[in-house]
Amino acid sequence: MVRGLRFYFVGTLYLFIIILIPQVAFTKPSSKKIPSSEAYSITTPTGKTITCYQSNKGDYKSGNLDKKGNFFKPESEDLKKLKIKLTQAKDLGNKKSQKKLSAQIKIKKSSIKDNAIFCKNGEGSKTPIGSISFDRLDRALTREDVRYLFEKAGFGLSPSEESFVSIGIDQGLDALVSSFMQTRAEDSSVLNKVDDYLDNQLDSSTTQSPAGQRAAQFYLLANTKNPYAEKFAFFLLSIWTVSGDVISAEAFRHELWDYYKRLRDYAYDQTDIKALAIEITKNPLMLIYLSNDLNIKGNPNENYARELMELFLLGPTDLEGILNYSETQLDGSGDIPTSARMLTGMGVTQNWSAEKLDYKFTDSKHDFTMLTMFPTKSYKFTGNSAEGLINGIVEKHPSVKNYYSKEILKEYLTPNPPKELVENFGKIIATNNYNLRPAMATLFKSKAFYDHAYRDTAIKNPIEFGVEFVRLLGLEKAINPNEIQKKIATVGMEFNASPSVFWYPNEAWGTPASFLGKANLISYIISDTTALALPDPDWVPQNILPVGVATPTTVASFAADHLGIGSISEEVLSSIEIYMNTVKQWNGIFTSKQYDNTDLTDRRRKGMGVYFLLSSMPQFHLK
Amino acid sequence: MNNRFDRRNFLKKAGMFGCAALTFNMMPKVGVGSAWASDNTKLLILNLQGGCDGLSLFQPTSGGVYDTLNSLRPTLCVDPISLSQTADGYGFHPSLTTFKSLYDSGDLLSILGVGIENGSLSHADAEVGIARGVKDRLTPTASGFISRIGKEKNWSGLEAVSITGTDLAFSGTSFSAMQVNGLNNLKFIGDTTQSTHENSYRSDQIYELSKEWPTSENKPKFQELIKSIDLASNNSDLVQAALSEATFSQAYPNSSLGRLFKDAEVLLSATSFNSRVVNLRYPGYDTHSNQANVLLSNLNRVEAALSVFVSNMKTRGLWNNLIILVMSEFGRRNKENGSQGTEHGGANTFFLAGGPVNGGNIVGELTSSDLTSNSWLDPKYNVSEVYSQILAKMDLDPEKIIGETSGPSLAGILT
Secondary structure: OHHHHHHHHHHHHHHHHHHHHHHHHHOOOOOOOEEHHHOEEEEOOOOOEEEEEEOOOOOEEEEEEOOOOOEEEEHHHHHHHHHHHHHHHHHHOOHHHHHHHHHHHHHHHHHHHHHHHHHHHHHHHOEEOOOOOOOEOOOOOOHHHHHHHHHHHOOOOOHHHOHHHHHHHHHOHHHHHHHHHOOOOOOHHHHHHHHHHHHOOOOOOOOOOHHHHHHHHHHHHHHOOOHHHHHHHHHHHHHOOOEHHHOOOHHHOHHHHHHHHHHHHHHHOOOEHHHHHHHHHOOHHHHHHOOHHHOEOOEOOOHHHHHHHHHHHOOOEOOOOOEOOOOOOOOOOOHHHHHHHHOOOEEEEEEOOOOEEEEEEOHHHOOOOOEEEOOOOOOOEEEOOHHHHHHHHHHHOOHHHHHHHHHHHHHHOOOOOOHHHHHHHHHHHHHOOOEHHHHHHHHHOEHHHHOHHHOOOOEOOHHHHHHHHHHHOOOOOOOOHHHHHHHHHHHOOOOOEOOOOOOOOHHHHHOHHHHHHHHHHHHHHHHHHHOOOOOOOOOOOOOOOOOOOOOHHHHHHHHHHHHOOOOOOHHHHHHHHHHHOEEEOOOOOEEEOOOOOOOHHHHHHHHHHHHHHHOOOHHHHEO | OOHHHHHHHHHHHHHHHHHHHHHHHHOOOOOOOOOOOOOOOEEEEEEEEOOOOHHHHEEEOOHHHHHHHHHHOOOOOOOHHHOEEOOOOEEEOOOOHHHHHHHHOOOEEEEEEEEOEOOOOOHHHHHHHHHHOOOEOOOOOOOOHHHHHHHHOOOOOOOEEEOEOOOHHHOOOOOOOEEOEOHHHOOOOOOOOOOHHHHHHHHHHHHHHHOOOOOOOOOHHHHHHHHHHHHHHHHHHHHHHHHHHOOOOOOOOOOHHHHHHHHHHHHHHOOOOOOOEEEEEEEOOOOOOOHHHHHHHHHHHHHHHHHHHHHHHHHOOOHHHEEEEEEOOOOEOOOOOOOOOOOEOOOEEEEEEEOOEOOOEEEOOOOHHHHHOOOOOOOOEEHHHHHHHHHHHOOOOHHHHOOOOOOOOOOOOEO
16 A cells, blocks of 8 residues: 555656746746836827837837826837737638738738837937826925926926915815916006017007017016916917918018917917917917918919828827828819818908908909818818817817827926827817817826826927016016017027927937037026116015025025025035135136125125026026 | 136046047038038038928929919919929929029939828828838838938937927937027026026036936936936037137128028038038928918018028038038828818928039939829939938948838939
């Protein structure tokens, strides 16, 4: 019996060895999941957004994020799934499926290969990936969160807006966002001053000048109690770009400011994309700017129709790089000429007595033929008017929500938002029936918005850079906007005369010349202020520097706090301290001179110099 | 005196002096107005942005192709008598006197039908195509071709300059080309209420502080800004010195284009640095309406500035190693629209001018069928091939930078 038991035990052991161990030894270990924080996002030159990852071995992979955005899934996993399906189709003898799957596999292989190259070549423009969730932020707010909201969605957290910090911390996210987006009546003195700058005349209205408009805008942004709405209006202008340069008659120069005011009205309201698009399409300045006033039946002009789709509603391609509309064909068909025909008959008349341009629709110049847009697509529709065209595009074309999502996220979050993030916010825009205000509120309460991965990923343009500096130092009424707008123009930005309908790319503000230009702008503002040139009589000097005796380190920290750049490193503080305690003589020799915070010369030379140096730091250039 | 600051400052200046000495030893010896070495060919790109109508700049003047064009463009097709005609059945726009004289002297050639595979009629997409210098717009390359040159040649500063701001051809690799809006803006003015010395001290401190910026946060934009500061720091003084020292045998017109061509001359003739590629983007050619008048006005400005530039570069003895490429992101529609303008089109006419150009020639042919078989011209030559020939002439490896080209070879367009 013992021998039998021994045999039984050995046999079982033998079976275990020959059967189980190989299974254990040769089972493929489960592949390690790649956290999304190790991936990055790029936008290809054709507008496709790709999520990328570089492995430790150095090879590049493209892929997607999982539903929750926690992990990166290589595109090769999609290929594996297709291959498995092909095998199954072969086993079932389904030739039709085999053919379809083979074609899909071929496309997928090509896509993986191309996208890997994009991931490698696009490394220079990669954006870190953070949360893709628009679920509500589920932690307590910090002062930095509030400052960040005001920096990204306003013009910085100025001393007069400090009360919002306690709203956020004590009352929570809903109260903060509601209060931030609430409309407040502007001071009449500010509005009067804005009017004065428009035509450079005190208390009267004459012809506006382009320079006056730029000065007026700067003063308005520097003094507004409604940073959300004014920033959003500025964002809308970056989409619905127009230039006042197309108006030569002085009497009609105000049309640009009127156009800007209408965008501001929409920003203060719900911002209904459809209503906005229809109104702007009939705006006299836009009609002239993009030649739609010349678009007549029988001889359509495609300019506005093209830009309506390419820049104002859809973008040239969707997130996968697929064209959103078709070009003109030899026989005159195509979405662009079709939409141009729907936009015929819309003209402009010059109303000299009222000194304004009026919209005029002429039946005889309009093509009333019922036409079909996107005829081969599931979202096709028919129409024969501007309203029909715009309503049809917004209601039916799947790319509108993602286009506005991407543009908003590029401005308010990060220049290369991941595809999944764009899609998720696109759904929110659609859910809100293309009213952008509620979608923006959702954005400002979301996990994605407050994710640190997206902070400091975009460069401030010169206008917001200058406005924020002024607001943070409480200099709103101490500035000379006429001169400031000249400095900003030198950096290359004029809000009322964009060089093209494409607005200004964010990369333009990171070049060596832009950096120097912004430094010169700060130099001017601090010198102008210390000279107290043309202060508003209502201006009360705030304490830009500490009062009384203060060490250089104290002054530097005080200034850093004012600029909202947080704590600065010991190395930076040390460098600034050296600067403040050193004078460069006429002969280039450096001599020590202890900084004296009670001495006016020192305060103007070194105290304001600290602001100059700190404003050069990336924390202030980036948002 | 603070020892730490002095030691750091001394080391910085000693390092710069050492690098400068090494660099000067390596640079070709050139002086103001002297000819460059034959391997130092330089390139000026004049991008007439917006989709400039090549058919108006260089129009057929006879035969069936002229008749066809005239029927498609009854108001825009110009009577050949008004054009500066060549002997080959084409004529230059009446404003382009310099183009014509260069053509006649064998220093300019026209290439008809240049485009790209999978071209686009969208400005942005088409610009991306020509900026990347690849044969197919859909090729997965994210960088501009000038940026790739810089990376390949380890350029570090003023070798490639865009004098009209950011340009897609200059970005995408680790090489950060200088992109400015006019050379005059590449300077630190400072606080005018302070002394020059305080201002220079402040500007130095910016550069010093940038070295202390946090780098552990893995923020790509921080690195971009540091590069920009470095470029500004290393080059603004050089550029301003070159600007202030430059003299011009002929004065430029007082226009924005005049100032830009002046900047180009300063860069291409400077002896304290070696700019090899200068890009000048001149927008305003998206002529959906009133095309004739818009082109007349714009091309008059081009002529006024370009004629001075060409003359000055010849006077300096620098013409023989200079290539000027005139191009646009796409051409226009063959048929005019109802607003005396044209819509976006496809292939376009490129021009090459300069001493190294095998000029007085027209490359390619335009037929009636080309004008009628499609709404716009289909490409016969590929932009990658144009770039490839230029890069080879500049002693740069086209295969490494442009890669595979397509379409017929353009060998022989440069001597």
